[in-house]
Amino acid sequence: PEKTAKRRAKHLNVHEAGKSDCGVKSNLKSIPGVMTIRGCAYAGSKGVVWGPIKDMVHISHGPVGCGQYSWGSRRNYYVGTTGIDTFVTLQFSSDFQEKDIVFGGDKKLNKLIDEVEELFPLNNGITIQSECPIGLIGDDIEAVSRAKSKEYDGKTIVPVRCEGFRGVSQSLGHHIANDAVRDWIFDKNGPDSKPKFEPTPYDVAIIGDYNIGGDAWSSRILLEEMGLRVIAQWSGDGSLAELEATPKAKLNILHCYRSMNYISRHMEEKFGIP
Numbered sequence: 001p002e003k004t005a006k007r008r009a010k011h012l013n014v015h016e017a018g019k020s021d022c023g024v025k026s027n028l029k030s031i032p033g034v035m036t037i038r039g040c041a042y043a044g045s046k047g048v049v050w051g052p053i054k055d056m057v058h059i060s061h062g063p064v065g066c067g068q069y070s071w072g073s074r075r076n077y078y079v080g081t082t083g084i085d086t087f088v089t090l091q092f093s094s095d096f097q098e099k100d101i102v103f104g105g106d107k108k109l110n111k112l113i114d115e116v117e118e119l120f121p122l123n124n125g126i127t128i129q130s131e132c133p134i135g136l137i138g139d140d141i142e143a144v145s146r147a148k149s150k151e152y153d154g155k156t157i158v159p160v161r162c163e164g165f166r167g168v169s170q171s172l173g174h175h176i177a178n179d180a181v182r183d184w185i186f187d188k189n190g191p192d193s194k195p196k197f198e199p200t201p202y203d204v205a206i207i208g209d210y211n212i213g214g215d216a217w218s219s220r221i222l223l224e225e226m227g228l229r230v231i232a233q234w235s236g237d238g239s240l241a242e243l244e245a246t247p248k249a250k251l252n253i254l255h256c257y258r259s260m261n262y263i264s265r266h267m268e269e270k271f272g273i274p
Helices: 002-011 041-050 064-069 098-103 106-119 132-137 141-151 171-189 215-225 240-248 257-271
Strands: 056-061 125-130 156-160 203-209 229-235 251-254
Touching: 041 056, 041 125, 041 156, 041 171, 041 229, 041 257, 056 064, 056 106, 098 132, 106 125, 106 141, 125 141, 141 156, 156 171, 171 240, 171 257, 203 215, 203 240, 203 257, 215 229, 229 240, 240 257, 251 257
Parallel strands: 056 125, 125 156, 203 229, 203 251
Antiparallel strands: none
């Protein structure tokens, strides 16, 4: 189209000898709702923070494109059997169509959660990663989460309001995902609830390491050889039980400040974890 061609003409130019640059216009903010190589709030939540939690099923709620786009693009290594007790490399999408935009997607989401429970009964929890249309039409994913959690005996089901238009970089998605952990994991369980284990003075959590290519494993080995006990990894090779255990840590070791400073500050204020 003429309008698009005019805008994109700035992205390509010929370099001429003697000139310092070729006048290409780049490093612009991406347009919300338009697929781009740059991340959005959904990418920050689904692709970075929640996606590597291995024993939970992460539903991309919306059109299939975003789910496909986020599928298997990062090497978040994990230990487990895919489709049995780990689900990182699988993609779950509610595959929104036009009729879902018009009539709402809550019934479809209900059905999808039922199918997940039937096909993958060993999952330990579910997250609902909302894409742009979910916020635009006002789908009540929180109500669905509460109802299905009650139906499945208190199963952890976390709605994440990470619609892409909320932010055109991944960073806001990190923040939203951190807040979802706070509201739907920590506040639901509290510091004195599960999991039960005997604490030690040397319990630490690795926060903000996504085990890209196995780096969190290397950090864990070093820390444990120092005499520390790593009780949680956030979130590479991580699990729901480790998220729940983290408020019992004596120290949070923060690797990626940009993605996890929010929850680390919250734990310092509420649980006194430095």
